[in-house]
Amino acid sequence: MSTKRRVPLDRKRVADAALNLLNEVGLEGLTLSAIGRELGVKAPALYWHFKDKQALLDEMATEMFRRMIAGTSPDPADTWRERLRKSNHALRTTLRGYRDGAKVFSGSRFTSLVHAEQMEDNLRLFTATGFTLAQAVRAITTTYVYTLGFVTEEQGTEPLPGQRREGFDLEERARAMEDFPLAAAAGAEIFADYDRHFTEGLEIVIDGIAARYGID
Amino acid sequence: MSTKRRVPLDRKRVADAALNLLNEVGLEGLTLSAIGRELGVKAPALYWHFKDKQALLDEMATEMFRRMIAGTSPDPADTWRERLRKSNHALRTTLRGYRDGAKVFSGSRFTSLVHAEQMEDNLRLFTATGFTLAQAVRAITTTYVYTLGFVTEEQGTEPLPGQRREGFDLEERARAMEDFPLAAAAGAEIFADYDRHFTEGLEIVIDGIAARYGID
DNA sequence: CAGCGGAACTTAACGCCGTTAAGGAGCGTG
DNA sequence: CACGCTCCTTAACGGCGTTAAGTTCCGCTG
Secondary structure (H helix, E strand, O other): OOOOOOOOOOOHHHHHHHHHHHHHHHHHHOOHHHHHHHHHOOOHHHHHHOOOHHHHHHHHHHHHHHHHOOOOOOOOOHHHHHHOOOOOOOHHHHHHHHOOHHHHHHOOOOOOOHHHHHHHHHHHHHHHHHHHHHHHHHHHHHHHHHHHHHHHHHHHHHHOOOOOOOOOOOHHHHHHOOOHHHHHHHHHOOOOOOOHHHHHHHHHHHHHHHHHOOOO | OOOOOOOOOHHHHHHHHHHHHHHHHHHHOOHHHHHHHHHHOOOHHHHHOOHHHHHHHHHHHHHHHHHHHHHHOOOOOOHHHHHHHHHHHHHHHHHHHOHHHHHHHHOOOOOOOOHHHHHHEEEHHHHHHOOOOOHHHHHHHHHHHHHHHHHHHHHHHOOOOOOOOOOHHHHHHHHHOOHHHHHHHHHHHOOHHHHHHHHHHHHHHHHHHHHHOOOO
């Protein structure tokens, strides 16, 4: 037992602890009492810092994004293509860094304007390259929802990089689908090699932007 | 009180009732006792038909998909572009037909092979057009995760078509972002006109497929 | 036609969850 | 020294998903 008095919590320390715990127990195991335990505090204490659990999840999503941009400063020499590549690969890496990361992220709203600066910078780059504002927004959000959707699906079978969710058997799937040979063969192409497939899909979208808006 | 005896439930009738209820109360209000009430049955009765709540959600997702393909028979004369357009617009329409539809859908796994036939048919069309199997899979899943991600984001602000989620004020957002003029102006471009924006993004992806794989 | 077995439920209960209410310890300020 | 604020605890609530045990009724078999 320590003689010192506890240093009070704040929103960030709670979000940090919750993000740590998330990787151990997943979203369904992420209870307020478990988070409190991690912090040496009882569950209701968290209500001093957050109005409800969703507010804490929002802070967690915001913190995830904060860590992402902390790890990457935008290169002014980037082309728009490189910028899209980097930011979406970084987004995927970030989301995959947490169990159920995509679910937590897409189910929440930012508690601050962390994303505004990156957004502004990207829009500046794009409009300076020749995109209209509307085109720039379309380009950025289309890649964004692609990445979000991809990781959501990915984490449905691989909660964390390298792990496989239980009850999922690729061979069993192929056997059940023997009446649909192409679809059966597609299984190996769908549920493996996520890194390469993500990159390929992202390049498709980027090529589409270039083709549709006539910008190299 | 009726003299007739209750006709027993089955998985489909439960899933139907649950899907109806979903639109009234949303995913967070979709409790087993509420579903039971809808069917004139107590909550534990549902465990006769489903091993747990997730199994019921899985059946709901499967039923959503079943209804989608029931409403659309594939036209053999479709080009691959038309096929991608139709199937992804149909998917979005389906998901938007249920409150939290995208969340329910992407958090579940099919309980039967409903999707195999459509998949097979699409893969046949694509490979016959000149795509390799790997390219065909990439084309189909890339558009698929785009649509899933799009509707997930869309339903974050518009739970059902035409409604707006509470606590979301576009003007307030613009005011908070006054230091980031482009990002602020982008708000109107992001959070409105989802129909047009979805179509535009989908066309981007389709153009990207054509450009990247050299197929018209 | 009696009796049996299984199908399809109900009732009761469990532990846990998010959340609220009330209260209390420790601190700075007048 | 008392007050008030910050930050937490204890106690309690209703509701949730789930399990166990018991009940009812149908259809089959001998």
